[in-house]
Amino acid sequence: MVSMMRQVIPKNIPDTPGVYLFKKGKGILYIGKATSLKDRVRSYFSGDIAESRGARIVKMLEEAQSVSWQETDSVLEALILEAALIKKHQPPYNAREKSDKSFLFVGITDEDFPRVITIRERNLQTTNDKLLATFGPFPHASQLKEALKIVRKIFPFRGEKDPVSREKKGKSYLNRELGLVPDFNVLGKRGYARTIKNIILFFEGKKGALVKKLEREMKSAAHKHEFEEAEHIKRQIFALNHIRDVSLIKNPRQSASIRELRVEAYDVAHIAGTNRVGVMTVVECGEAQRSEYRTFNIKTVRSGDTDALREILERRLAHSEWQMPNIIVVDGGVAQERVAHSVLKSAGVTIPVVAVTKNAAHRPQAVRGPRALVRAHEADILLANSEAHRFSLAKHRRKRKISRN
Numbered sequence: 001m002v003s004m005m006r007q008v009i010p011k012n013i014p015d016t017p018g019v020y021l022f023k024k025g026k027g028i029l030y031i032g033k034a035t036s037l038k039d040r041v042r043s044y045f046s047g048d049i050a051e052s053r054g055a056r057i058v059k060m061l062e063e064a065q066s067v068s069w070q071e072t073d074s075v076l077e078a079l080i081l082e083a084a085l086i087k088k089h090q091p092p093y094n095a096r097e098k099s100d101k102s103f104l105f106v107g108i109t110d111e112d113f114p115r116v117i118t119i120r121e122r123n124l125q126t127t128n129d130k131l132l133a134t135f136g137p138f139p140h141a142s143q144l145k146e147a148l149k150i151v152r153k154i155f156p157f158r159g160e161k162d163p164v165s166r167e168k169k170g171k172s173y174l175n176r177e178l179g180l181v182p183d184f185n186v187l188g189k190r191g192y193a194r195t196i197k198n199i200i201l202f203f204e205g206k207k208g209a210l211v212k213k214l215e216r217e218m219k220s221a222a223h224k225h226e227f228e229e230a231e232h233i234k235r236q237i238f239a240l241n242h243i244r245d246v247s248l249i250k251n252p253r254q255s256a257s258i259r260e261l262r263v264e265a266y267d268v269a270h271i272a273g274t275n276r277v278g279v280m281t282v283v284e285c286g287e288a289q290r291s292e293y294r295t296f297n298i299k300t301v302r303s304g305d306t307d308a309l310r311e312i313l314e315r316r317l318a319h320s321e322w323q324m325p326n327i328i329v330v331d332g333g334v335a336q337e338r339v340a341h342s343v344l345k346s347a348g349v350t351i352p353v354v355a356v357t358k359n360a361a362h363r364p365q366a367v368r369g370p371r372a373l374v375r376a377h378e379a380d381i382l383l384a385n386s387e388a389h390r391f392s393l394a395k396h397r398r399k400r401k402i403s404r405n
Helices: 002-007 037-043 049-053 055-063 075-089 141-154 170-177 184-203 207-223 227-241 305-317 334-347 371-404
Strands: 018-024 027-034 066-071 104-109 116-120 131-138 262-271 274-284 294-297 327-331 353-358 364-368
Touching: 018 037, 018 055, 018 075, 027 037, 027 055, 027 075, 037 066, 075 131, 075 141, 104 141, 104 184, 116 141, 131 141, 131 184, 141 227, 184 207, 207 227, 262 305, 262 371, 274 305, 274 371, 294 305, 305 334, 327 334, 327 371, 334 353, 353 371, 364 371
Parallel strands: 262 327, 327 353
Antiparallel strands: 018 027, 018 066, 104 116, 104 131, 262 274, 274 294, 353 364
16 A cells, blocks of 8 residues: 555645645544655655654555645744644544653633643643643644744743743743743733734634734834834734744754654663662754653662663653653663563553664664664664763762762
8 A cells, every 4th residue: 555655646745844644535644744745745655664653654654545735834833733733633643652641732821911831631621720722732842842932932921930020030030031021011911912812823823814913903003103013013023924943943954754753762870789870861853852861760679780771661651741752772782672672562662672782992882773773863873872871870970979978
């Protein structure tokens, strides 16, 4: 079926941002976003698709009979449109291996000065916040956070912990000084309500309607001789029509299939079995995502590295709210690789495993794993592994210092 599908792929797929939909008849199997629709769709028919994307995507391609797409003016808009379409159509192959309950939503609180927050899907029904509107699910948490930074520069909003009153301390004050939070004493409740309406329109994918609304408001302000306000709105319109979303692209030289690759590496550090600590590091698109690093204090009484690795992986997989990786990297050889495969199999998760073997100087000597996968992503694999070694040693030394005191 994959080879038949290749024959009917349209040749006029544009080299622009947008959202693509794999279909079986009129039913939608899978929805994704792309910086380049042309590159992204074609990447699904590369020779190593089973190794680079996994059995789930291969099965989806076997069922797919056609592909369609919607162009957007920016990657940011593609991210938002993807979430809206996933919510509307609930495609079966957009669910993660375990569940999609860890996907993020954008929530707007129902209060006098609403906050714009992110919330996990599993918490939507139990949150203490009354929500005016929600948007999502967003499969890529790190990209959503970058997207909100872009939106906030255009339409400054009150975040999770930003107070309404002025506070000259902490991050909330800094956000106000940077212009990311409006001065509510100047803007007022009605003015901020217009900002929230603008944000809602944008997350509804109605940029055209939003721009027209702003153009009307700009003309009205100019007519009233409110020239500063008219100029402010003019800048917002320009920003919407020239969205700077390079942070969502990460590395434009990489192929579309690599842009969403997430690599997690694991390592254990100790001296003769004492002060053991395990770590997880994350690399996406050639960049270390240090805010997503995690530390695990080893609880198992057995001193072997493989036992510690098993514990770390089991504890990591228990966190369904964390984004699942596309590649898992372990430090070691056959034994560590087997342990990783065993844990994943027990959890019912299919993720490629790569093992980095070191020489006497603890330098990478060989990389075990699917050859095509290793060739395509070797730089990210080695960076993640190097970061895991560095991070584990730093945490071990800190733990050893504390135990001495």
